Amino acid sequence: MTHQSARWTEPRGENFLPFTRHRETLLSLADISLARNGHSVLDHVSFDLGRGETLGLVGESGAGKSTIALVAMGLLRPPAVTLDGRMQFAEHEDLLAEPEAEWATLRGRRIAMIFQDPASALNPCFTVGRQLEAPLRRLLGFDRVAARRRSIELLESAGLNDAEARLAAFPHELSGGMQQRVMIAIALACNPELLLADEPTSALDVTIQAQIMQLILEQVRARNASCIFVLHDLALASQVCDRIVVLYAGQMVEAGPTESVLRRSLHPYTNALKSCVIELDTEALTPPEGGLPALGAMPPGCRFAPRCSRATAQCTSQTPPLRSLEGREIACWHPG
């Protein structure tokens, strides 16, 4: 396969592809439904991700954002959960049906993940160098010297000063921001085609958040990789994502280009989320009352109906289908 060797070329630096509408599809999720202990966690989630595209999954906790990332990483699989639907990735037509052996060739190598809490995702018993060299040696067959040289390059490109000395450091000797840089370096070690970033900056200060987001975007663009961000900050999502998928209680409620979904939102839930965002000149906040329904007690019809000001009898009895409207997909009986 040609693209596998091509992935070894150096990142293309500043010459990343500009935004294009017609991209080759890299990842396609179709009707993904996931249930745990008989409770539905994801309900018919479908979206495509083009090569070089960034997509943001947004919603409250419990909406299923991280679950989608774990499914795409192949970390949440039967028999722990019941999983239906189809996941197409590059030349793999239906990855969910493939055995663990096939996943093992992809995970970490072509699909990589940056976790929310770097302090708990890095192994406290091993040095940064050992954790960074492991994927290089194991997945790419580097020898010790080459792996070390490449590790230094990776740490430098992740913005760590004094990279050679950092290889000998244990995770607890680094600040939160530096730990996150190490995890980004590990995730990008094998030049993955798909990067999953699960709230990569929620444990960090705002100044460091800006640095880390900038770094992820640069690195992803330099490799023409695709990236799925799991975010709860809509303002941040609007800054880094080409497209947005808004989730509520395991269902997609609105999805499309960031501009349409966040600037001209049509779903009442997207609007409710926007009304919670606090900015410097915010005088009054009008958050929706209550919270997400419990896993075992999903309301019939539209799951947002109990909190929605626009809900009618139709909303509480029939589930709205996902349909196209004004350049986005939306699941609502009364959009606008």
Next chain:
Amino acid sequence: MTETAPIFRLLDVEKVYQIDRGGWSRLRRNPPRRLAALDGIRLMVRAGDSIALVGESGSGKSTLLRVLLGLTETSDGRALYRGDDIAVLTDEKRRSFQRDVAMIYQDARASLNPRLKALDLIGEPIRQHALCPEPELRDRVAALLARVGMPADTADRYPGQLSGGQVRRVAIARALASEPKVIVADEAVSGLDVSTQAQLLNLLRGLQHEMGLTLLFITHDLAVASYLCRRIAVMYLGRIVETGPTKEVLRHPLHPYTRALLTASPRFFEPIAETLPGEIPSPIDLPPGCRFAGRCRRQIDRSRTVASTSRRSPRRAPVAKSLASTR
């Protein structure tokens, strides 16, 4: 605004931790290293005031809180509560201090005993200060729960049965139980969903207005600070670098660090801001001069060596920067 009596006054408070180097250094009797967590803090909190302390992690916000609550002794300077030194309150005054000043902790779940029901968690301060006879306790707790927007049957639940937002509400109810005059909150709304955060912010704002509480709010989010607090104090490495009315400071920040914090907050549809280089340095054995100099874009040799102490700008309280006027 009429001048009311100061509740808290911090007079050049310093807190220095000695760090034992251990091993050979100890045998050689090398001097221990100094970690200056607070360095010359001056702050006045008046009754009915609301003050936000903002800054990155490591800037000394939480140490300042511990000093205000009398949990940490100062190395130098004095921390006064209604004119009395917090560290040496008499037993009687300490009891009233503990009743008047309530704390909402950063990690609400960890601050609540998992083996106690909400009834006992919220009832504990009431019993401690003997605020009502035992038979009326349940009604009193129910009233407090209602105040924070929770149903009365929450009283029979354990913290483990409550969601993140609900646990915070119970922690707020517990803080209100002793009928305090001052609420000190450490990152009370961070790490929550935007919707839960917005609900809690509205709750805190309401309580503040209805009960006339004095609020000291630690946050790293400038927008949260401007939503809740009239005044703001921006901290960096143990110093207050800029303070004044929140709206004024955020509209016209004078200190480069305040400006950097402002630009770093994400804004809708704007490209990610040009980032502040580097991280907050280690507070051990700091070099002389301005603490922010290493990350400052306007840094020149002067600010590195001239120890910049707070000075008053014509319009408002201290801006600690030797270049602040040369915008």
